[in-house]
Amino acid sequence: MPQIDLHTHSSFSDGTCTPEEVVHNALKAGVSLLALSDHDTTDGVTQAQQICQVHNLPFISAVEISTRKHDHLHFLGYGVDVNNPSFQEFLAQNRQKRRERICKIIGKLQQAGLEITEEEVFARAPHTVSRAHVADLLKAKKIVPTRQEGFRRYLVPGQVGYVRSAGVTAVEAITQIKRAGGVAVIAHPGMVSSCWNFPMWVEAGLKGIEVFYPAHTYSLKQDLLAIARKYGLFCTGGSDFHGPRAGRIARPGIYIPQDHFNRLQHIFFNK
Numbered sequence: 001m002p003q004i005d006l007h008t009h010s011s012f013s014d015g016t017c018t019p020e021e022v023v024h025n026a027l028k029a030g031v032s033l034l035a036l037s038d039h040d041t042t043d044g045v046t047q048a049q050q051i052c053q054v055h056n057l058p059f060i061s062a063v064e065i066s067t068r069k070h071d072h073l074h075f076l077g078y079g080v081d082v083n084n085p086s087f088q089e090f091l092a093q094n095r096q097k098r099r100e101r102i103c104k105i106i107g108k109l110q111q112a113g114l115e116i117t118e119e120e121v122f123a124r125a126p127h128t129v130s131r132a133h134v135a136d137l138l139k140a141k142k143i144v145p146t147r148q149e150g151f152r153r154y155l156v157p158g159q160v161g162y163v164r165s166a167g168v169t170a171v172e173a174i175t176q177i178k179r180a181g182g183v184a185v186i187a188h189p190g191m192v193s194s195c196w197n198f199p200m201w202v203e204a205g206l207k208g209i210e211v212f213y214p215a216h217t218y219s220l221k222q223d224l225l226a227i228a229r230k231y232g233l234f235c236t237g238g239s240d241f242h243g244p245r246a247g248r249i250a251r252p253g254i255y256i257p258q259d260h261f262n263r264l265q266h267i268f269f270n271k
Helices: 019-029 045-054 085-111 118-123 131-140 147-155 170-179 189-195 198-204 218-231 258-269
Strands: 034-036 059-066 074-078 183-186 206-212 234-237
Touching: 019 034, 019 045, 034 045, 045 059, 059 085, 059 170, 074 170, 074 206, 085 118, 085 131, 085 170, 118 131, 131 147, 170 183, 170 198, 183 198, 189 218, 198 206, 198 218, 206 218, 218 234, 234 258
Parallel strands: 034 059, 183 206, 206 234
Antiparallel strands: 059 074, 074 183
16 A cells, blocks of 8 residues: 655654755655644755655645644644745744734643743744643753653643643634645544534535544544545545654554555646
């Protein structure tokens, strides 16, 4: 089966690799179709695209947009026009909401006695800031051993530093992707099954589902494939690669059936 990765992150959001390193990791893993989908920014897309062109690796411009409904209810926008002014303004507003959320998180952690500052966190995030940067700072200060432990102990619901997502609505995320000339795909839907509202999302313009994802079981993939057939959605796949130092997926790439790969080739490259 072909190996693709339409869900990767670089140091322009919460990944630990530069866009160039993401591409080289993908090439090393044998990926044959790649997208860089940083959170609420497309600033790394051009760099990744240029390197892909050098190596003849098919590339799709992308972005991942967060919503306020759930910390993990995200929508991937593929083929968006990265030079669209209104879309860039929309992404900038989202990044500002992220900064405001992180400031609240830092304040809560300070009240709990942790010695961290806004300056320390934002120094780690010159583009898009996230809870991952807070967790990384906690790790650097040896308060926690890993990024994941930083989340578990301080940054998830029920913990002292948790603040709800300040993203947009799902419909707004889908609409903005459409307006920027892109196609909207729900990311890692298995993580947000309690929030599923495919009739509303499809009406808003949802075009695809990220069916092939490392945490999705065989049974879940079958359920998602059935949903895709019901609503006429195409299926994508991604590893959610954040780099080898992120403590998650250590390498990019995920295998998908040939027929789904062929459909993606047709959708994005008219092949």
